[in-house]
Amino acid sequence: MTFLNVPYAEKDQARELGARWNPSRKRWYVPPGVALDAFARWMPKEGEPPSDRDTRAAKLVTGTRYVEIDHACNPFEPCARCAPLLAEKGWTAAREDVLRALKALAQR
Numbered sequence: 001m002t003f004l005n006v007p008y009a010e011k012d013q014a015r016e017l018g019a020r021w022n023p024s025r026k027r028w029y030v031p032p033g034v035a036l037d038a039f040a041r042w043m044p045k046e047g048e049p050p051s052d053r054d055t056r057a058a059k060l061v062t063g064t065r066y067v068e069i070d071h072a073c074n075p076f077e078p079c080a081r082c083a084p085l086l087a088e089k090g091w092t093a094a095r096e097d098v099l100r101a102l103k104a105l106a107q108r
Contacts, residue, residue, distance in 0.1 A: 001070070002030040004042035014042060020072040031071060065094045 006014045006028040015021075017038045019028045030039050043047075067089045073079040086092045 001032060002036060002039075002043070004028045004030065005044055006042045010042070014039070018101055024066075065089070065091050067091050 001022075003022075003025070004014065004019060004027070008021065011021075013029065014028050018030070018034045019039065019042075020031055021027075022029050028038055028042070036043070066087060069082055069085075071081065073082055083092070
């Protein structure tokens, strides 16, 4: 994964070229397998910090069921590529527990 320095005003252009948004890191990135040539203007320069924001403010915080997915998919929708990893990490079981609890609350 290659992270980019994309200004907010240019986010749609980056998305059209194939960049994806990483919500936990609040950064645009180029997914593996996508050519980097089209993203040259947003690539960090030599010696430049990876972002113009304070890196301390961008600290990655995760919970006990955090699973990093290496491609752009929605873990709330079925994905054959992610299903085994989510099940292995306990994410699927935790999600089912939450859904059961919400259903029980709704029935009260």
